[in-house]
Amino acid sequence: MMATLPAVHAMDEAPGVVASAERVDAWLATAKPGDRFVYASRCSLPVASKGAARMRALQDSGLVFLHCPRDRENPTIFNYLAIRTARPRPAPQPERATLTARLVEADTALTDALLPVLQRAAHYGRPCPTDRVLAQRAAMTIDQVGEGLAALRQAGLIQITAPGSQSKRRVTIVATGQRTGAMA
Known part of the structure; x- marks a missing residue:
């Protein structure tokens, strides 16, 4: 059996208006x-x-x-x-930041060739390859490696920690959190 509700006398919204x-x-x-x-x-x-x-x-x-x-x-x-009703309100979902890639069209070819080499090294925890090795594996010049690393860093795809020399450089892949191992 349904309980009857008391009549409503007071109005919260003006007659004819629907609350937004x-x-x-x-x-x-x-x-x-x-x-x-x-x-x-x-x-x-x-x-x-x-x-x-x-x-x-x-x-x-x-x-x-x-x-x-x-x-x-x-x-x-x-x-x-x-x-x-007595049902509690669900907690608001936190807003998550999204990664945005800001690549110049000329940098795209460099980053497309360079990023998989860095991801592979980071996935296995290997030391970050030197510029010479990166150039060989990505089929580019050593000058292009520097440009490609700078573009990846500017786009927020990688973070580079370079304590003094490129042979001890550590690269973190932002999307996965994986990083290259340090050289001894």
Whole structure:
């Protein structure tokens, strides 16, 4: 048997106005279980109402119960009522930073050839190859290796730790966190 709800006398929104999605979220942020919010008083809700759509989504997630009793003074008007349930709000998901590659078109060929060589060395924890070895494995000149490393670093694809000499350089692949091993 369903319990009857008491009649709604006070209105939170002006007659004919539907609360915006932002106003609905502001109410939800402070509402306690059992709190009521009349988000519209009108004959019907507009199909494109974002506030009404937000309330339906909240009902689907179990955060509110929706009810629309007729107004006591004007039976052609409905008071669209939301009642906060005891279900806790889900914790907001943290926003994760995304990696963005800012490569110049000329650098793309260099980085496409150089990155797999560095990834392979980092995957197996091997020492970072010298510029000469990188040039041989990536089929480029030694000057191009420097340009390619600079482009990869600027694009945020790798981090380089160079304690003094290139033979002790360590490269970290940002996407995986893997790094080349240090030379003895």
